[in-house]
Amino acid sequence: MAEAALSTTRSSASVRRTSLRRVMQRKSTIAFFMTLPLILLIAVLVLYPAFYSLHLATLNKSMQRFVGLGNFFFLFKRETFWMVVKQSCIFAITAVILKALIGFVVAHFVHNIPAKGQRLWRGVLLVPWVIPPAMSCLGWLWLFDPSYSAFNWVLAKFGIDPIPWTGDPFWARLSVILVNVWIGAPFFMIMYLAALKSVPEQLYEAAEIDGANWWQKIWYITLPMMRNIIAITTLFSLIVTFANFDIVRILTAGGPVDQTHVFATWAFQLGIVGGDLPLGAAVSLFMVPILTIAAIFILRDITRRGSEV
Secondary structure, three states: OOHHHHHHHHHHHHHHHHHHHHHHOHHHEEEEHHHHHHHHHHHHHHHHHHHHHHHHOOOOOOOOOOOOOOOHHHHHOHHHHHHHHHHHHHHHHHHHHHHHHHHHHHHHHHOOHHHHHHHHHHHOOHHHHHHHHHHHHHHHHOOOOOOOOOHHHHHHHHOOOOOOOOOOOHHHHHEEEEEHHHHHHHHHHHHHHHHHHHHHHHHHHHHHHOOOHHHHHHHHHHHHHHHHHHHHHHHHHHHHHOOHHHHHHOOOOOOOOOOOOOOHHHHHHHHOOOOOOOHHHHHHHHHHHHHHHHHHHHHHHHHHHHHHH
16 A cells, blocks of 8 residues: 555656646746746836826825826816827827838848948948937937027028027927937838848749839838838837937927927926926826727737738
């Protein structure tokens, strides 16, 4: 009886070791354990502040009394809030479209350069993206300066009146979009360049044999092969652009007359400068549903194309 029990114990232990070995041999399990530290770090640095801001948004200005959705209803009644919503959407959508177009064109330009020269061009074109945004914005701030603007100096040489780059609402919006495009376009370029290198050359050769021109190759081969990369890059850039803070804060500080405020800068203005942290938290939370809808729309399109393949 004792020998039989001992044999059974050894057998069950062997089965457990074999099961554990099989589990550890699965690539998905190994990948999970390797990414577990990053997951915990994200939970601490992202999820906790997110839930805390949700809690803050339900308190009054002194953070002593629960007001529920009172802050949100208060924002709905302010014209400045809807102006910020409109400005944020215009800023993000316009900048992302321009970055995608410029990145696509520049990626094709670099892709067609001989291999020896591509490394130099990639390094040069990535400089705006590598430089810290705050430092870049300080340089652009000098270029837009009303008294010492280098742009206005060039325009004066051609007899054109100086432009109030940061003093007029239209030009101020254009300025922040221009700087955002200058900083973010290299990211699109490097992503699209990697996608272009993964497109088989045999497809272009077959299309050329069939008599396809340059535009037909782009439309029927390049874009379909790059659609997933374009979608993911666009979604990532849209999230980053919507939450952009430093460009607007340094160049215009939301002015003139709050005409260039986006969600991040207005939330800072209300919460930090104005001393109303719950109201600032409520403003920042309005980015969540907008970006969630955009993410669902883009990711659903990628999933549908994947299932079709």
